[in-house]
Amino acid sequence: MVSSFSEITDSDDFATRSREFVDWFRNAPGTRLSAKIELADLRHRGAGRGVVATEDIAQDEELFAVPRSLVLMATTTTNTTTDYVPAAPLPDHNSWLPLIIVTIQQLLRKEQSKWYPYFRVLPATFDSLMFWSDEELAELQASAVRHRIGRESADADLKENVWPVIKADSRSFDLHGSNDQECADQAIRLGHYAGSLIMAYAFDVDRDDDSNLEEEGKQSSHLNKADNGNANRNNARLFQEEDGYLVMKAIKPIRAGEECLNDYGSLPRSELLRMYGYVTDNYKQYDVVEFGLDLIEQVAGSSRAESKVWQRKKAQLEEIGVLDDGYSFPRPEPNADLVDAIPGDLHMAALLSAIATKKLSEYATSLQADTNSLLTAAPQPPPPTDVSAKRYKMAIQVRIGEKEILHQIISLCKDFIAARTNEQKRRLVHGQSSPPSKKQKSRAAR
Known part of the structure; x- marks a missing residue:
């Protein structure tokens, strides 16, 4: 030193x-x-x-x-x-x-x-x-x-x-x-x-x-x-x-x-590593994955600035503050559904799934490969010759946490989309083209 x-x-x-x-x-x-x-x-x-x-x-x-x-x-x-x-x-x-x-x-x-x-x-x-x-x-x-x-x-x-x-x-x-x-x-x-x-x-x-x-x-x-x-x-x-x-x-x-x-x-393990130089599974519950603004705009199609689809997505993203500096997604609670898991009531499941999928593709290894590498006392494959074994293992632990969250997001979005699709099918069968409004629900209750 x-x-x-x-x-x-x-x-x-x-x-x-x-x-x-x-x-x-x-x-x-x-x-x-x-x-x-x-x-x-x-x-x-x-x-x-x-x-x-x-x-x-x-x-x-x-x-x-x-x-x-x-x-x-x-x-x-x-x-x-x-x-x-x-x-x-x-x-x-x-x-x-x-x-x-x-x-x-x-x-x-x-x-x-x-x-x-x-x-x-x-x-x-x-x-x-x-x-x-x-x-x-x-x-x-x-x-x-x-x-x-x-x-x-x-x-x-x-x-x-x-x-x-x-x-x-x-x-x-x-x-x-x-x-x-x-x-x-x-x-x-x-x-x-x-x-x-x-x-x-x-x-x-x-x-x-x-x-x-x-x-x-x-x-x-x-x-x-x-x-x-x-x-x-x-x-x-x-x-x-x-x-x-x-x-x-x-x-x-x-x-x-x-x-x-x-x-x-309540610090994610990535922050423990950045600030204090160590990782512990006791902080695993606080892990987050971050979607940068560039990634969000790329997936959402901001290059087509005049597109009505982009303008609609942009308005929704701005409403929850995503376009300010990106989006931080915490580890979902066990058995959470999409509504509970996403702060700010972000229901754009298809877009979120696409963003998570794109983010996951940016990691050089898969979640399964990383998980398998820590099953032995020394990570396999071993670290490159110019990388500390201790730091190599901590980096794997951090990226495992982030990849777990990404897989959870994709799974939650898939379930949400399936549930919404089934709901729409049921409404069509009963001759209802859209969900009843709050006013309609109130009248029905009376």
């Missing part, structure tokens, strides 16, 4: 770093730590470190509490918490950028940083999509998540807003380049690393009164002990108390041996 930081995190002494971090947290002024939890080694499960219950924990029981003085955050004024006084004003249009700058500064201080024991238990590398190679991203095939990575915009933000602050304050940032370009490159790499730390581990907390950041009432921050809780469908949640403490509590009973998990919310 980043050479200037790897020496902090790459030590083989996993247990020592965990113990030193827990000791540091326990001994920090004002912290509280339950005797019923431990920071466990979960590498055998591919989860790194995690907070595990050593005894049964009741609902609403406190797991730990962090005073604001131990929260690593940034403001646009003198930051006494980090012992870092910026030589130039920090960017104030984005709550992440000041924290990225302060995080870089603290990373470069190494042992001199107050948060050194905390940084040592953080990962040296990430599997979030920002760090995937082009060959690895290609394994996501037609997934729309490939277009939401934001690598170019992140590069631009770091170059335009972060590097100038660092360059103007070289005494506070111990970069090791032999010239400005090498230092800039190192700063950008550190910026991507810090940004990924923030995305994966930071929490939004209430701001200090003297903060001047744009997002009203909230500021991104590293909340060190909370960062050790892995995310899944949760049994613990962070609360902000009136006394300034940030407290993690159990929101349901946790049995001894169970992991204490905070929750990222």
Whole structure:
């Protein structure tokens, strides 16, 4: 990863770093730590470190509490918490950028940083999509998540807003380049690393009164002990108390041996992968498939702009907002019918089926092939030589979820069209050319 930081995190002494971090947290002024939890080694499960219950924990029981003085955050004024006084004003249009700058500064201080024991238990590398190679991203095939990575915009933000602050304050940032370009490159790499730390581990907390950041009432921050809780469908949640403490509590009973998990919310697995670099089947129910505007217009026939058929379809699509930026289709509930499965009462079943069929054709492999590839311990066929086996498997899991939804859409549309066709046939048999209106139904009822 980043050479200037790897020496902090790459030590083989996993247990020592965990113990030193827990000791540091326990001994920090004002912290509280339950005797019923431990920071466990979960590498055998591919989860790194995690907070595990050593005894049964009741609902609403406190797991730990962090005073604001131990929260690593940034403001646009003198930051006494980090012992870092910026030589130039920090960017104030984005709550992440000041924290990225302060995080870089603290990373470069190494042992001199107050948060050194905390940084040592953080990962040296990430599997979030920002760090995937082009060959690895290609394994996501037609997934729309490939277009939401934001690598170019992140590069631009770091170059335009972060590097100038660092360059103007070289005494506070111990970069090791032999010239400005090498230092800039190192700063950008550190910026991507810090940004990924923030995305994966930071929490939004209430701001200090003297903060001047744009997002009203909230500021991104590293909340060190909370960062050790892995995310899944949760049994613990962070609360902000009136006394300034940030407290993690159990929101349901946790049995001894169970992991204490905070929750990222109802995110599809594609977003888990993009933001946090991992995939879990516990979030499978939140999967979505996205139809881009170009695909919708292509299938709907927008090239025939004067066509009455297109104008009618366009009006229907505009009514539900599809033509604004595309359409996101969630995983249908079990036994759902078309009306229940489609937000916005989209009853254009034939068009939707055609769109789903076209989208499905854009994936390079079939659902069956992907499913079969995960039936063995190692995916078959194996990944290309320039693709990480771990990332290859996660890409397959994401595209399986999306293909499952597409097949469900096509099946629902088929059933809907068949039901509507049978209904029309029944009406013709009874001499009724169209369904009775609401007014007719009302009169019949009287």
